[in-house]
Amino acid sequence: MKAKLDALDGEILTLLQGDGRMSNVDLSRKIGISPPATLERVKKLEQAGVINGYAALTNPQSLGLSCTSFVEVTLGRHGRAGVERFIADVTAMSEVLECHHITGDADFLLKVVSRDIPAYEDFVLRKLTALADVQHLKTLVVLSTLKQETRLPIPIESKDKE
Known part of the structure; x- marks a missing residue:
């Protein structure tokens, strides 16, 4: 089932995909809402299965x-x-x-x-x-890797849809 994400959810996901160790306080500063509201949104994304977990990316x-x-x-x-x-x-x-x-x-x-x-x-x-x-x-x-990305493009629900 596809989760409906607003622009703030998209920002949260984009930032956490770039730095999964970012503190809740730093995340809240970057998206412009309070730390408790940020934490609540992150927990909802985790509970909905949008965020499956956090990992360290290692160099093989x-x-x-x-x-x-x-x-x-x-x-x-x-x-x-x-x-x-x-x-x-x-x-x-x-x-x-x-x-x-x-x-x-x-x-x-x-x-x-x-x-x-x-x-x-x-x-x-x-x-x-x-x-x-x-x-x-x-x-x-594989001879060489030219691109290896772990960040997904985040689709945001448009408010224009009816």
Whole structure:
């Protein structure tokens, strides 16, 4: 369900997406309302599921994780139990940062991080291809990242709509 956001909610979300550690007082100063009113709005956004949580964005290279790959996975069987089993198994793997059920030739698109190509190969051979129903993999290795954004564009409800 899409949340209806006013301009102040949009400002709050934009600011918190840029700095999730911003204090309530600083946030209230930037949006121009009192700290209690700001806190109430933030809590409503959290309760509505618009804000899912807060996280530290880490630099993979600084942690020795220099290989990012996107993997298209095609399953041999598409029954509900097999798909649910695959999702449960792959979402439990720490190397898998994202898992998307997609349309097209493949069934899933995974974003995988590893130390290097040999570590990625080990991940594929020991974990990914060991999963039941995995029929085909296609790997796209990232050479360089030109844009990586965590901030979503915030849609604001227009007051002109009837």
